[in-house]
Amino acid sequence: MSGFDETPLDEADETVRVRFVVNGRKVACEVAPRDTLVDCLRDKLELTGTHAGCEMGACGACLVQIDGRAVHSCLMYAVQADGAAINTIEGLTESGVLGDLQAEFHRRNALQCGFCTPGMLVTAQELLSRMTQPSRDEIRDALSGNYCRCTGYEAIVDAIDAVAKARSEGGGGA
C-alpha cells in the first residue's frame, strides 16, 4: 500500500493471510478480520454450495465440515479457521462420501428449493458417523438445527433412515 499513505484506510480494510486445506487442496486467501468463514468460502473461494440463511447458527444452511466435524461457517471468523481442514458440499460430492445420501435424497425428492440441502447432508453425514442405526426420532433430533421451509422434513428423515439401514447392512462403510 506504499505510495498511497495520504489515503487513510480503515482498520476494516486491512487483510490477513489465512491458509486452509479446503476439499483436500491447500488454499490461501486474504481476509478481513471481520469476515466470517461462510463469506470467505462463498466470496473468496467461490464455493457457493455453502449458504448463508440466518447468520446466527439457527438454520444450518452454512454447515461445513471442519477437521471432520459439522460446524456453522456463519458463526466462525475466517481467521479462526486458519490452518483447518475444511470440507464443503463441493468437496464432499467430489470425494463420493455423500453419494448414497445424495442418491437417496434424489430418489425420494427430499429437497425442493435445495437451499438447505448442503447443510442437511453435512448433518446427516455427521449423524451417521456417530450412530449407525438411529431411530426416526433420533434423526429428527439430529436435524433440529436444520431449517427447511419446503419439504416438511419427512422425506429427509426417510432418506437418512434408508441410508442408515443400507450402510449398516453393507458393513457400515460409505
Add this chain to the structure above:
Amino acid sequence: MSTPLTSLDRPNSYIGRSVPRPNAKRLLAGRGRYVSDLKLPRMLHAAFLRSPHAHAKIGSINTEPARGVEGVHLVATGEDLAKLCTPWTGTLDHFKGMTSAPQWPLPLDRVVWAGQAVVAVVAESRAIAEDALELIEIDYEDLPVVVDIDSARVAGGPLVNPGSANNTCFRSQLDSGTVDDAFAHAAHVVEEEFTFGRHTAVTLEPRAIVADYDPAAGALIVHHATQTPYQFQDLYSRHYGIPEARVRVIATDIGGSFGMKLHVYHEDMAVVGLSILLGRPVKFVADRMESFVSDIHARDHRVRARMALDAKGEILAMDVLDLTAIGAFSTYPRTSVVEGNQVIRLIGAPYRFRNYRATLEVIFQNKVQTSQYRAVGHPIACAVTERLMDMAASKIGLDPFAIRAQNVIPDDAYPQTSPTGYRFEALSHQACLKRLHEIMDYDGLRAEQADLRKRGIYRGIGIAAFVEITNPSPAFYGVGGARISSQDGAILSLTPSGEVRCMISVTEQGQGTEAIISQIVADQLGVAQEHVKVITGDTEVTPHGGATWACRGAGIGGETALQATRALKRNILEIAALILQEQPSALDIIDGEVVDAATRKPRLPIAEIARIAYFRSDTLPPGTQAQLTVSHHFAPQGYPFAFTNGIQGCVLDVDVETGLVKLLKHFIVEDCGRVINPMLVDEQLRGGIVQGLGAALFEECRYSDTGQLMNGSLADYLVPMPMEMPDIVIAHVETPTADTVLGAKGVGEAGTAAASACVLNAVNDALAPFDATINSMPITPAKVLKALKRL
C-alpha cells in the same frame, strides 16, 4: 381422442408416475445457481439505511460523510430515485373504492414502518456499504403511530396517511339469502371471535437481486429471485421508461418463494435505479433481519363469525366480519386485499347452506405490508368455518365427522355455485371424508383418547375440510387492470439430434415444475423423459406467461405443454408421412420412433426425421417446409378457477401443566384432479401442511406498542423444525377438471389451507374436559395455560 392419460403400461407414460426431478441433482451437489451466488464483472453492492421509527417525518438527511468513505460509489435518497422511477399504487379496479398511497423506491418525506429503507449506499462490498450507512444522519420528527386494529379504527385517531378520512383501505360486503331470518329461526347458534397472528414466509434464501444496466445499449438485465419474471419485466420497463424488449429478467434457482417473492419491494425497485445511475451491476441480498422487516407479512385477521343451524345440525346461515390490518400500503401489483377477499368468499365453501353475509374491512397501520403468501386467505376461512362446525357439533351432540357428512355438498350435486359466487365444477367432499375416516382409524383413535384421558393424558383429534382456489383465469387480476397474465406459453423444438427442447413460461422454485413439464412432453410426444430439456425463467428466451403462483403451474402450464406437444407431434408425423409415403394418421411415435399406429412396428427414428429436415431438406418433396419448432399459448377458459378440495386430520397431545402441544400425526385426503407426479404432489402437501403447522403453533411477527418488530431473527421467530413436526399420511381422490385435456388442478396450497384449522380443532378437543377453549393462533403455551386458567 387421445389414449387414456392414466394408462401407465405403455412406453413413455409419465403422467401419473413418480419420477425424481432431473434438476435436483445439481442442488444436491451444491451446484445450485441462486441469485445470492451471482458475481458479475464490476458488480457493486447495495445496503439500505432503515427507519428506526414506525411513523415519522423525514427532515434533513446528511449523506456527506458516507459519500467520503473509500469504496463508496453512490449514496442515493428517495429524491434521487424518484427522478428516474415513476411511483406505483397498489390498487386494482375490481376492488371498488380501495385506496392506497403512491409508493417510490425510497420515501420522499415520511417513513411509515420501522424497517422501511430510506437511503441506499452502493459500494465495492456489502461491508463497506454498511460501514457507510453508519455515517448517515437523518433528522426524524416522530408522528403518531397506528399499530393495532382497534386503534386504527378509532374515529379521530392517528392516521397512517395524513389527509385521508380514516385508515380504511377497502370495505366489501357480501349478502345472499335471508341471513337475519335464518338466525331468527335457528335451533342453534354458535359464535366466536378468532385472531390470526401476522406471520411471514421465511424463505431460507432471502430476497436477492442483481440489476445490470448497460447505458451503451440502453438495456437492463435483472437477475431476480422471483416467481414471476414477466411481471417484473413489464414493471421495470414501465416504471423506468425502458422499452420492454430491452428489459430482460432472469430467475434462476430460487431458495424458496411461497408467494413472497412475486411482489414489488422498494429495495428491488431501488436497486434497478441504482444500477441505472451507476451503469454497473448492483447486487442486493436481504440479510435475515431485513427479511423480517421488509418481506411481506401475511394474515393478521380478526374474524367474528356466527353460524345458525337447525335442530338436526343442518347449517342454515353464516354471518361474518373480517377485520384485517395490512400495513401502511397496499402491495403492488397484486394488492393487499386479496387475502381478506378470499377469506370472506371461502368461508363455508365445503357446505351447502345458502344464507351468507360477510363484511370485510381492510385497514392501514404502521407496519410492513401484508400480501399474498401461500394459501392466501384459505387458512383463516378454513379455521373459522371448521371451528364453528366443531362448536356446533359439540352443542348438538354430533360427532365432527357426522356433522360434516350431513352438510357437505354431495359429490353428485355438481356443478354448484357458492353463496359467495364461486362456481364449483366438481368436488369430492363425501369421498374425502370417508377416506379420511378410514386412514385415521378414527374410531380407534377415539377409543385410545378415552383411555388416555383416564390416565391424565389430554389427546386431541381434529379434522378440517377445505376448498382451494387454483388455475386462476383473468378474473383474478386481469379484470382489475393488473398486467398479470393468466395464460402461459411454450416453444417446443425437435432438435437436430432428435431430442426435445421446451421453453415454457411457468417457473421453478423447487416444486418440480420442470420435472412435470418434461413428463407431460415426453408422455404426449412419445419419447424418453431424459430426452426432453425444459428451460424456464428467462424473459429473453421463454414466451410471456403468468409463471408460477396460485397453484397454476401444473394446471395451466401443464396444459400449455400438452397442447404444444400435440402440435409438434402433428408436425413431426406430417414429415414422417411424406418420407414414408403414409397417411399421418397411420403413424404414431413411441419411444422416439415413428411407428405404424396399428401394429406399433417401428418405421423411422424421429432423430432421422430431424436429420433430414435440418440437413437434407432437398430430399423432401418440393414445397415442404418442416416445422419442427412450434409455439403455443394456452389461456384457461370455462370455469374462472379450478377449485380443489380435501380434508385433513391431526392427532396431538396437550400438556396441561406446561401448555405445550405435541403433534403426533397428521393426515390429508386431497383431490387435485389429475395427478402428474404422485411423489411431487405428496411433497407439496407435506411442505404445505408444515407451513400451516408453523402458523398454528409457532409463527408470529410480534410488535411492540411503538410498532417495532420484536422478534426479527431466526432465534426469536419460531419456525417449524424437524423434531417438532409429525409424519404425514396422504391419500388421494382424483376428480380431473373437464376444462382441460390434462385435467390437472393445483396442489401447492392445499396443505397450508387446513393444517392450522385441524390443530385448532384438535387442541380444543383435547381441552374439552376442562371447559377451556382457544380461538387464537398461534396457539402458544401461554394461550393454552390462560385458557386453562393456570396463568
